[in-house]
Amino acid sequence: MIDRSLDHAYTHLLLDFGRLLRDAGLRVTTGQILDLCRALNSIDITNREEFYQAARCLLLTRHQDEQLFRALFVAFWQRQQTRAETALDRDTHSDLLAQSSPSSQPSDGGQGTVQSQRLLLSVPEESGDDSANKEEDGDAGRDQLAAYSATEVLRRKDFSELQSREIAEVNHLIAELRFQSATRKLRRTRRAPKGPHPDPRRALRETLSHGGELMTLPRREQRRKARPLVLICDISGSMERYTSLLLRFLHAIRQGRGSVETFVFGTRLTRITRQLRLRDTDQALREVSTEVIDWGGGTRIGESLATFNRRWGRRVLGHGALVAIISDGWDHGDPAILAAELSHLQRLSHRLIWLNPLLGLSGYAPLTRGMRAALPFVDDFMTCHTLQSLQDLAHFLAELDDHRPERGHQHTMLASI
Amino acid sequence: MPEDVTSTFPVVEARGAGTPAPLASIDQLQQALLGQYYVADRSLAVALHLCRQLGKPLLLEGEAGTGKTEVAKVLASLMGARLIRLQCYEGLDVSTAVYEWNYARQMLEIRLMEAQGRSREESLKDIFSQEFLIKRPLLQAIEHHDPVPPVLLIDELDRADAEFEAFLLEVLSDFQISIPELGTIRAVTPPVVLLTSNRTREVHDALKRRCIYHWIDYPSLEKERQILLLKVPDVGQVLARQVSAFVHRLRELDLYKQPGVSESLDWARALVLLGQSELQEATVQETLGCVLKYEEDLHKIQGATAHSLVAEVRAGV
Numbered sequence: 001m002i003d004r005s006l007d008h009a010y011t012h013l014l015l016d017f018g019r020l021l022r023d024a025g026l027r028v029t030t031g032q033i034l035d036l037c038r039a040l041n042s043i044d045i046t047n048r049e050e051f052y053q054a055a056r057c058l059l060l061t062r063h064q065d066e067q068l069f070r071a072l073f074v075a076f077w078q079r080q081q082t083r084a085e086t087a088l089d090r091d092t093h094s095d096l097l098a099q100s101s102p103s104s105q106p107s108d109g110g111q112g113t114v115q116s117q118r119l120l121l122s123v124p125e126e127s128g129d130d131s132a133n134k135e136e137d138g139d140a141g142r143d144q145l146a147a148y149s150a151t152e153v154l155r156r157k158d159f160s161e162l163q164s165r166e167i168a169e170v171n172h173l174i175a176e177l178r179f180q181s182a183t184r185k186l187r188r189t190r191r192a193p194k195g196p197h198p199d200p201r202r203a204l205r206e207t208l209s210h211g212g213e214l215m216t217l218p219r220r221e222q223r224r225k226a227r228p229l230v231l232i233c234d235i236s237g238s239m240e241r242y243t244s245l246l247l248r249f250l251h252a253i254r255q256g257r258g259s260v261e262t263f264v265f266g267t268r269l270t271r272i273t274r275q276l277r278l279r280d281t282d283q284a285l286r287e288v289s290t291e292v293i294d295w296g297g298g299t300r301i302g303e304s305l306a307t308f309n310r311r312w313g314r315r316v317l318g319h320g321a322l323v324a325i326i327s328d329g330w331d332h333g334d335p336a337i338l339a340a341e342l343s344h345l346q347r348l349s350h351r352l353i354w355l356n357p358l359l360g361l362s363g364y365a366p367l368t369r370g371m372r373a374a375l376p377f378v379d380d381f382m383t384c385h386t387l388q389s390l391q392d393l394a395h396f397l398a399e400l401d402d403h404r405p406e407r408g409h410q411h412t413m414l415a416s417i
Numbered sequence: 418m419p420e421d422v423t424s425t426f427p428v429v430e431a432r433g434a435g436t437p438a439p440l441a442s443i444d445q446l447q448q449a450l451l452g453q454y455y456v457a458d459r460s461l462a463v464a465l466h467l468c469r470q471l472g473k474p475l476l477l478e479g480e481a482g483t484g485k486t487e488v489a490k491v492l493a494s495l496m497g498a499r500l501i502r503l504q505c506y507e508g509l510d511v512s513t514a515v516y517e518w519n520y521a522r523q524m525l526e527i528r529l530m531e532a533q534g535r536s537r538e539e540s541l542k543d544i545f546s547q548e549f550l551i552k553r554p555l556l557q558a559i560e561h562h563d564p565v566p567p568v569l570l571i572d573e574l575d576r577a578d579a580e581f582e583a584f585l586l587e588v589l590s591d592f593q594i595s596i597p598e599l600g601t602i603r604a605v606t607p608p609v610v611l612l613t614s615n616r617t618r619e620v621h622d623a624l625k626r627r628c629i630y631h632w633i634d635y636p637s638l639e640k641e642r643q644i645l646l647l648k649v650p651d652v653g654q655v656l657a658r659q660v661s662a663f664v665h666r667l668r669e670l671d672l673y674k675q676p677g678v679s680e681s682l683d684w685a686r687a688l689v690l691l692g693q694s695e696l697q698e699a700t701v702q703e704t705l706g707c708v709l710k711y712e713e714d715l716h717k718i719q720g721a722t723a724h725s726l727v728a729e730v731r732a733g734v
Contacts, residue, residue, distance in 0.1 A: 035473065
């Protein structure tokens with residue numbers, strides 16, 4: 001039985017609320033709003049918490065949106081309450097009395113509707129069993145919205161401009177990044193119900209139990225394997241402002257992936273794969289700092305790459321590896337050596353990516369000798385100066401396909417700011 | 418029921434199996450869940466109530482070990498309904514979830530009929546009959562003939578793949594299955610559907626919006642204490658308080674896998690079996706494996722940290 005008074009009074013309010021949620025980025029369909037309208041009959045609408053809980057379970061679909069949802073809920077119904085208290089007595093009061101019929105009201109007739117609408121529009125408190133602190137209702141909405149947008153701003157802030165208290169937050173966000181590997185096709189196949197190739201061996205075996213009749217056609221598909229990833233990071237003086245955050249990124253990118261080899265260089269090359277294998281970030285970074293001795297000093301990119309090519313190249317670059325070099329290109333070594341070694345490295349890898357944090361600066365052009373010497377041998381030139389750019393890098397790495405990039409001294413330049 | 422807790426919980430009358438409890442209001446539902454030793458938040462009770470009233474499926478998301486599967490079992494027993502469970506895994510498809518023809522038996526039947534020399538029309542009708550149909554959980558839930566609707570639990574939906582989710586979306590909209598040889602089977606009373614997810618991946622948006630959504634978090638200190646007292650009969654007030662305080666402190670630390678409610682319950686039962694009435698450091702060091710299941714976590718907590726936590730918890734009492 002549909003409560004007719006509810007139809008007019010609340011439906012448009014709930015639709016407005018739905019519009020507000022959509023504007024804030026939460027995807028709420030009209031169907032869900034209508035479900036909430038239907039649900040009003042089943043709950044006690046004079047109970048603020050119950051209304052909030054019903055709205056939450058019907059309109060929210062992700063746990064991480066709850067903070068934003070609560071903020072918007074509080075803000076919306078607070079606004080309604082202030083509006084209601086002024087306008088209620090004049091206009092809606094008489095309307096509601098006219099609309100409500102004695103049969104549809106549970107107890108007091110018209111008075112009950114007005115009363116319940118007032119209570120419905122008042123702000124819900126946080127219930128004890130659900131979550132933590134009591135807050136000032138008026139400020140709660142604004143505070144939570146502010147916190148939500150502050151994180152978004154932080155994602156786009158250049159690492160070199162972070163304040164000390166923001167660094168901790170960014171560290172936390174870096175640790176939460178999730179990475180997926182780009183894959184390559186193997187020759188080996190495995191069972192797959194919807195694969196492209198039929199599986200004759202299995203088909204034959206299955207006919208045994210069915211008296212020689214083939215019931216279903218088993219299929220196979222080609223297996224895919226993660227591409228090895230090699231990261232070579234510059235930790236010399238000029239990169240100092242980015243180093244600690246980039247190291248955390250290097251640690252985070254390791255988690256959950258197959259083979260990731262990590263190296264750092266300043267004046268010499270050091271392999272830190274083993275140290276970064278530790279799950280605890282702080283411990284891993286401590287181990288790295290004891291292993292590496294040329295922190296914040298000069299840069300010799302060419303010589304370091306020469307060491308890599310001779311000592312590690314054959315070992316880690318097999319099977320179509322992705323190589324990412326993170327450096328600002330300020331080099332004290334010989335550009336000719338840099339060019340030669342980088343060209344060798346490019347030939348051995350599936351894709352060579354150069355990440356330059358300075359690309360985030362407006363007006364930056366790669367004019368230094370080192371960068372100019374290196375660019376012809378780079379497949380992708382990208383930036384790594386904000387958290388957003390690291391996320392974009394992660395997407396880029398995950399979506400690489402099997403095509404070899406076109407070489408012959410051309411490169412694609414991608415600056416995501 | 419332990420006598421200590423009668424002040425907080427109602428007296429529960431013994432109920433025969435299959436006698437449904439009165440579940441008309443949210444309060445009654447919450448009390449009835451309590452009567453089955455399941456401590457539910459008000460918001461969970463609201464979500465369950467709306468699930469039954471609106472006929473929409475309920476998606477329960479949360480960390481492992483927070484009682485998502487348990488609530489389905491308890492709800493079924495409260496409603497006096499049958500619990501039909503579909504455990505999801507990658508590669509789950511129509512033949513394992515809905516129905517499959519029993520090919521082997523059909524082949525034998527055909528051979529027999531050939532030997533008997535029966536006509537083709539008769540044979541076909543017999544081959545594709547209910548006798549040779551293997552009914553899997555989804556079909557069982559739809560073809561349910563009891564007036565009380567069954568509770569369909571689709572467990573760990575995040576382990577199934579996107580194709581299965583699309584199929585599930587279709588089934589949950591109409592509650593009908595078409596079997597080409599038999600026709601369309603419609604549900605007389607649509608089942609009460611509960612889906613659970615451990616959030617190892619995001620469930621597809623379309624399916625989420627079809628459902629009522631509820632996130633189950635780790636319980637609060639007080640709630641965990643209540644759960645322990647309810648479900649572990651001989652635990653005693655002191656041990657319950659200490660165990661829940663200890664596990665609560667563990668969850669604040671940086672661990673790879675935070676202990677869930679099932680871990681607290683296991684630990685409490687283990688301690689009771691060992692004859693403990695309060696936390697002693699030696700026993701705690703020995704039984705930490707009930708609570709922490711990762712080598713790195715055990716290594717981190719055993720020894721000094723466990724020592725200080727036990728001292729802290731005992732002082733707090």
